[in-house]
Amino acid sequence: MITCSAPGKVYLFGEHAVVYGESAICCAVELRTKVHVQKNKDVVIESTLGTTGLDFEIHPYVSHVIKKMRQFADIEGVKIQIESELPVGSGLGSSAAVTVASIQALNHLYGCGLSLEDIAKTGHEIEKIVQGNASQTDTYVSTMGGVVMIPQRKKLQLLKCPIVIGNTNKFSSTKELVGNVAKLRSEFPSVIGPILSNIGQMSMIAEDFVNEGDYRMIGMLMNVNQGLLDAIGVGSAELSSLVYAARGSGAISAKITGAGGGGCMVALAEDNNTLAIARAIEDAGGEAIITKNTQEGVRLESLDG
Ligand code: PMV
Numbered sequence: 001m002i003t004c005s006a007p008g009k010v011y012l013f014g015e016h017a018v019v020y021g022e023s024a025i026c027c028a029v030e031l032r033t034k035v036h037v038q039k040n041k042d043v044v045i046e047s048t049l050g051t052t053g054l055d056f057e058i059h060p061y062v063s064h065v066i067k068k069m070r071q072f073a074d075i076e077g078v079k080i081q082i083e084s085e086l087p088v089g090s091g092l093g094s095s096a097a098v099t100v101a102s103i104q105a106l107n108h109l110y111g112c113g114l115s116l117e118d119i120a121k122t123g124h125e126i127e128k129i130v131q132g133n134a135s136q137t138d139t140y141v142s143t144m145g146g147v148v149m150i151p152q153r154k155k156l157q158l159l160k161c162p163i164v165i166g167n168t169n170k171f172s173s174t175k176e177l178v179g180n181v182a183k184l185r186s187e188f189p190s191v192i193g194p195i196l197s198n199i200g201q202m203s204m205i206a207e208d209f210v211n212e213g214d215y216r217m218i219g220m221l222m223n224v225n226q227g228l229l230d231a232i233g234v235g236s237a238e239l240s241s242l243v244y245a246a247r248g249s250g251a252i253s254a255k256i257t258g259a260g261g262g263g264c265m266v267a268l269a270e271d272n273n274t275l276a277i278a279r280a281i282e283d284a285g286g287e288a289i290i291t292k293n294t295q296e297g298v299r300l301e302s303l304d305g
Helices: 059-070 094-109 116-131 139-145 172-185 189-212 215-231 239-247 273-281
Strands: 002-013 023-039 041-048 050-052 079-085 147-150 154-156 163-168 251-255 264-268 287-291 298-300
Touching: 002 189, 002 215, 002 264, 023 094, 023 139, 023 189, 023 287, 041 059, 041 239, 059 079, 059 094, 059 116, 079 094, 079 189, 094 116, 094 298, 116 139, 139 147, 139 154, 147 189, 154 189, 154 264, 163 172, 163 239, 163 273, 172 189, 189 215, 189 264, 215 264, 239 264, 239 273, 273 287
Parallel strands: 041 079
Antiparallel strands: 002 023, 002 298, 023 079, 023 147, 041 050, 147 154, 163 264, 163 287, 251 264
């Protein structure tokens, strides 16, 4: 049995603006999806969603991975078991992580010889098939790990501070929110256009602060980014209450991560206030997850279990 894992991600800067070609900064976080694979008589896929065969409804990502990997290897039956630390559908990149980890696990099991670039590309193709219009961000960051500037694909220095994620546990549809922003932009191009380019500017300015580890400046810009995300209508009462709870308990910064509407927010913390921030997020009705960023993208966990 072969086990591979791949990380989820948060946006420090630039969600939504990146859809219009602006820059964003994302980082892989140490919350991983593990995939165990072994050769088997039939196709069996096991996760918290159930146990199925090749099933494009219940397990669309893994089923498409198997279909795609059949182009590179003679895959008859295979058993795939999925374990995830990432909440599903909350903007932390759970679908990219399961897709990328499954590709790498089958790549090892069948000796397909795919490179990391091939894995990121194949993962993105599969996300596009399942979701329609997925950006490359999630699959790229999950494959490569680290703090990444998008679309330049430039690796920046890792952050040394703890990261606290607050999950509203409210479903958010990326497609719907991206559509809402597009509508607002077409109604008020001269207002929304500059907001989106300002968000992109923040990513550009933040690049040096990330590389220098200047958390005060990163934090100030992240908080401005949050204000502009609110301005383009992707905030919500629940997200705001988690953001202010985190800031009120000493977070360096707190903002939405991902599409918004529901889903998650992200706060940068210090070692001595991480628990207080997590507690404040929980008291405000969210689910707190304490994590850190990671240089490691998809990785082989073990060859025998
Ligand atoms: O919520 P997520 O992780 O799917 O992130 C969406 C990020 C957007 O910029 C809003 C859309 C995109 O495809 O980049």
